[in-house]
Amino acid sequence: MSRILGSQTIVSPCCAQGRPWSAITRMSKKQRCLMMESLPHDVVERILERLAVDPLLRFKAVSKQWKSTIESPFFQRRQFTQRQQSGNPDVLMVSLCRYDVINPDIEALATLVLGSSSSVKIPTPWEKEENTVYLVSRDSCDGLVCLFDIRKSGFVVNPTTRWYHPLPPCQLQQLIIGLGDSFYDLGYRLSKLGFGKDKLTGTYKPVWLYNSLEIGLENATTCEVFDFRTNAWRYVSPAAPYRIVGCPSPVCVDGSLHWFTECEETKILSFDLHTETFQVVSKAPFANVDGFHIVMCNLDNRLCVSEMKRPNQVIWSFNSGNKTWHKMCSIDLDITSHWFGRHRCAVLPLALLDGKKKKKKKLLFYCRERSRTLMVHDQETKSYDVAFEADSVGYPVCYFPSLISIS
Numbered sequence: 001m002s003r004i005l006g007s008q009t010i011v012s013p014c015c016a017q018g019r020p021w022s023a024i025t026r027m028s029k030k031q032r033c034l035m036m037e038s039l040p041h042d043v044v045e046r047i048l049e050r051l052a053v054d055p056l057l058r059f060k061a062v063s064k065q066w067k068s069t070i071e072s073p074f075f076q077r078r079q080f081t082q083r084q085q086s087g088n089p090d091v092l093m094v095s096l097c098r099y100d101v102i103n104p105d106i107e108a109l110a111t112l113v114l115g116s117s118s119s120v121k122i123p124t125p126w127e128k129e130e131n132t133v134y135l136v137s138r139d140s141c142d143g144l145v146c147l148f149d150i151r152k153s154g155f156v157v158n159p160t161t162r163w164y165h166p167l168p169p170c171q172l173q174q175l176i177i178g179l180g181d182s183f184y185d186l187g188y189r190l191s192k193l194g195f196g197k198d199k200l201t202g203t204y205k206p207v208w209l210y211n212s213l214e215i216g217l218e219n220a221t222t223c224e225v226f227d228f229r230t231n232a233w234r235y236v237s238p239a240a241p242y243r244i245v246g247c248p249s250p251v252c253v254d255g256s257l258h259w260f261t262e263c264e265e266t267k268i269l270s271f272d273l274h275t276e277t278f279q280v281v282s283k284a285p286f287a288n289v290d291g292f293h294i295v296m297c298n299l300d301n302r303l304c305v306s307e308m309k310r311p312n313q314v315i316w317s318f319n320s321g322n323k324t325w326h327k328m329c330s331i332d333l334d335i336t337s338h339w340f341g342r343h344r345c346a347v348l349p350l351a352l353l354d355g356k357k358k359k360k361k362k363l364l365f366y367c368r369e370r371s372r373t374l375m376v377h378d379q380e381t382k383s384y385d386v387a388f389e390a391d392s393v394g395y396p397v398c399y400f401p402s403l404i405s406i407s
Helices: 013-017 021-025 029-037 041-048 053-059 064-070 073-085 171-186 333-340
Strands: 090-096 107-112 145-149 152-157 164-167 194-197 204-211 221-227 232-236 251-253 256-260 267-272 277-283 294-299 302-309 312-319 324-332 348-354 360-366 373-378 383-389 395-399
Touching (some): 041 073, 064 073, 194 256, 256 294, 324 333, 324 360, 333 373, 348 395
Antiparallel strands (some): 090 107, 090 395, 145 152, 194 204, 204 221, 221 232, 251 256, 256 267, 312 324, 348 360, 360 373, 373 383
């Protein structure tokens, strides 16, 4: 059961009432609310959908009609679209802890508005339990994120409203729990949980695709999908015909999740979240590489892959129309070593941010091994700047705050 934790012309309220803006600002909150209530409700809706989530949660108390409007899925999706179009995403930081301290305290969730000097802690229901380092799926979907742990239940969470839905352990997790410490003797490299949305039905789906042979299963891979209607995991058959590279997280783009294949000639494997079928969509622009040296990401709704090949890390963008790759940009690892030191793993691109004239020319990225600094690379000026620095930024994922939940 889901739970709660704690282009049209818009008429402004002041114009609708024939009052200058200075008079409006001198009104009490109650007077402003009463004035808003006197407007036609469709005008009120257009005004409300341009507001941030926090005031909207408070405005549910204004009237039953406002509450009904703000809780309607139609309104919530319009409000989310407005937020997406209004600027850069926020950054959710998951499992913040210092890696230079033995048995550190773990801060489960914190959110960062880019440009701020500090993050804000988000209360969570599982903090009362023992410290658990939850991982987070690479993508947020409509303001929702998916947290997971190999031995415990995970959560789909709306970090803005505090809504969450527990995920029971899948068959893979139950197997790992049953093996106990002997699981580590297998030398099994566990793949990451994917999270995406069927673009035709709007259904959200956590997906766990994993290699099977090491854990005594017959097929090359096994795929489990979580169904929110039944609150249970189910198998997808046939699963992927190729083994996958376990280290890079899968990425959702345009209604499909993507993985690297574990082949001499690295391929991009895709899982359509509507048809629930697998296919190879392309060869990667590199081959026979170490899984720690490659990453996959979604930048401005495009599938991107990147290979660390010192002294640079090149990011490639995929054109799904003609199935070709083009070089988007390159990160100079000699420069970033000033902040990151020398690291084994490829740095992880997080998002493209608005630059001059609202063109998305700034790349936000971080080092997974020294998870303390968020960096920005301006592709036009070729400069590098620190966006945020702390003792830990945990596992960061970009998201747009929303009111959306899963019923």
